[in-house]
Amino acid sequence: MSENSNIGTYKFIAEPFHVDFTGHLTMGVLGNHLLNCAGFHSTDRGFGIATLNEDNYTWVLSRLAIELDEMPYQYEDFSIQTWVENVYRLFTDRNFALINKEGHKIGYARSVWAMISVNTRKPADLLALHHGSILDYVCEEPCPIEKPSRIKVASEKVKASLEAKYSDIDINGHVNSIRYIEHILDLFPIKLYKEQRIRRFEMAYVAESYYGDVLTFYIDDIGDGIYNIEVKKNGTEVVCRSKVIFTEK
Amino acid sequence: MSENSNIGTYKFIAEPFHVDFTGHLTMGVLGNHLLNCAGFHSTDRGFGIATLNEDNYTWVLSRLAIELDEMPYQYEDFSIQTWVENVYRLFTDRNFALINKEGHKIGYARSVWAMISVNTRKPADLLALHHGSILDYVCEEPCPIEKPSRIKVASEKVKASLEAKYSDIDINGHVNSIRYIEHILDLFPIKLYKEQRIRRFEMAYVAESYYGDVLTFYIDDIGDGIYNIEVKKNGTEVVCRSKVIFTEK
Numbered sequence: 001m002s003e004n005s006n007i008g009t010y011k012f013i014a015e016p017f018h019v020d021f022t023g024h025l026t027m028g029v030l031g032n033h034l035l036n037c038a039g040f041h042s043t044d045r046g047f048g049i050a051t052l053n054e055d056n057y058t059w060v061l062s063r064l065a066i067e068l069d070e071m072p073y074q075y076e077d078f079s080i081q082t083w084v085e086n087v088y089r090l091f092t093d094r095n096f097a098l099i100n101k102e103g104h105k106i107g108y109a110r111s112v113w114a115m116i117s118v119n120t121r122k123p124a125d126l127l128a129l130h131h132g133s134i135l136d137y138v139c140e141e142p143c144p145i146e147k148p149s150r151i152k153v154a155s156e157k158v159k160a161s162l163e164a165k166y167s168d169i170d171i172n173g174h175v176n177s178i179r180y181i182e183h184i185l186d187l188f189p190i191k192l193y194k195e196q197r198i199r200r201f202e203m204a205y206v207a208e209s210y211y212g213d214v215l216t217f218y219i220d221d222i223g224d225g226i227y228n229i230e231v232k233k234n235g236t237e238v239v240c241r242s243k244v245i246f247t248e249k
Numbered sequence: 250m251s252e253n254s255n256i257g258t259y260k261f262i263a264e265p266f267h268v269d270f271t272g273h274l275t276m277g278v279l280g281n282h283l284l285n286c287a288g289f290h291s292t293d294r295g296f297g298i299a300t301l302n303e304d305n306y307t308w309v310l311s312r313l314a315i316e317l318d319e320m321p322y323q324y325e326d327f328s329i330q331t332w333v334e335n336v337y338r339l340f341t342d343r344n345f346a347l348i349n350k351e352g353h354k355i356g357y358a359r360s361v362w363a364m365i366s367v368n369t370r371k372p373a374d375l376l377a378l379h380h381g382s383i384l385d386y387v388c389e390e391p392c393p394i395e396k397p398s399r400i401k402v403a404s405e406k407v408k409a410s411l412e413a414k415y416s417d418i419d420i421n422g423h424v425n426s427i428r429y430i431e432h433i434l435d436l437f438p439i440k441l442y443k444e445q446r447i448r449r450f451e452m453a454y455v456a457e458s459y460y461g462d463v464l465t466f467y468i469d470d471i472g473d474g475i476y477n478i479e480v481k482k483n484g485t486e487v488v489c490r491s492k493v494i495f496t497e498k
Contacts, residue, residue: 186414
């Protein structure tokens with residue numbers, strides 16, 4: 001299926017400031033690359049942010065789930081493939097494969113996106129857009145990882161707290177999607193990363209936060225290396241939830 | 250001089266998660282690109298980290314000064330040129346030009362590097378390495394910005410404080426050079442970035458800091474948009490100093 005023209009393939013190299021202390025690409029940088037690939041792929045097909053903005057629409061990332069056997073090491077070449085799995089009226093599923101320097105698939109990711117009106121913030125009907133031509137790009141490539149799960153967090157004990165600063169804020173004035181990933185991974189002690197690696201990482205984006213918002217982090221340790229995390233702004237509203245599953249190296 | 254083979258030219262695009270709330274590339278990302286270009290350029294000439302590591306040597310960034318008329322905007326193409334200006338026994342000066350999508354030079358940077366032994370942490374004699382062949386790459390390209398200055402900070406009032414976390418640490422186990430830039434820029438209120446832009450940014454790297462170190466930030470407001478910053482670890486040892494010069498947009 002790899003020659004399928006509905007699959008976009010993009011090449012990368014694991015840059016020195018994009019790897020962690022173990023020398024492997026960070027989850028935040030991988031997330032950034034995945035979202036960029038989504039952007040390249042949709043732009044090439046007439047559904048990119050720039051085109052949408054002309055009509056006052058934009059894509060909003062709702063869910064992201066990444067599951068990996070390994071992460072590229074510093075200076076290694078790797079590539080990311082992306083394709084559209086499903087299009088519904090209000091959501092679309094976009095999947096990814098991570099391919100190492102030898103050409104082997106070492107991981108997959110699933111993402112769920114909505115399109116909203118920039119003016120009203122209300123969701124758009126994806127099937128009505130461009131006379132439904134987005135359906136032409138749906139592609140039956142396998143993505144053998146589970147869909148993003150429903151994450152629940154019971155803890156009310158603040159594990160960490162920070163104020164959203166200049167470097168956290170994107171062009172839309174929101175704390176950017178990647179920064180949440182970094183802040184969440186910073187909840188764990190470096191000892192854990194020495195002994196284990198992240199096998200699966202999930203994000204559910206619920207609401208936007210802004211410059212000066214105080215973000216508080218709550219964590220449930222489920223056992224077996226599974227952690228559920230909730231991020232709230234200003235002590236009340238949920239901003240996002242995450243599930244991190246560690247495994248032995 | 251642009252066809253000079255001693256000048257390396259590298260192409261980039263301003264990615265969405267690499268721009269700030271104004272839509273312009275962040276200084277941290279630009280710094281990352283500059284250091285990557287230094288890596289590409291030296292690797293191509295046999296002086297890259299990978300080659301050096303075989304002999305147990307590595308490059309250490311000592312100073313960085315960036316001065317800009319403008320910053321690339323989201324999705325804009327730009328390129329970075331780099332070349333070696335001087336080689337001394339213990340230091341080498343590497344310069345950069347930032348070139349916008351129209352091909353105009355919109356900024357420059359200067360950097361100062363030492364080479365150290367990985368085992369002893371002592372500086373190496375650059376002129377002795379590879380029989381002095383590094384001198385073959387010295388190049389007389391203009392770089393019309395001032396050299397990195399000597400930065401002094403008088404303030405003893407802690408402006409901000411943070412603990413170095415997982416995401417701050419690089420493959421060498423140190424807080425990475427780019428993270429300091431981001432943490433320093435987060436000292437300033439977003440209001441300042443709305444009204445002004447950074448015209449010149451300097452870093453002087455003095456000592457390494459590590460996971461769990463508490464970094465404290467001190468700032469002198471010199472007036473005319475000039476700020477001198479000092480970062481200490483664990484309340485005592487200076488880790489780095491920075492000068493940030495803002496100007497009207």
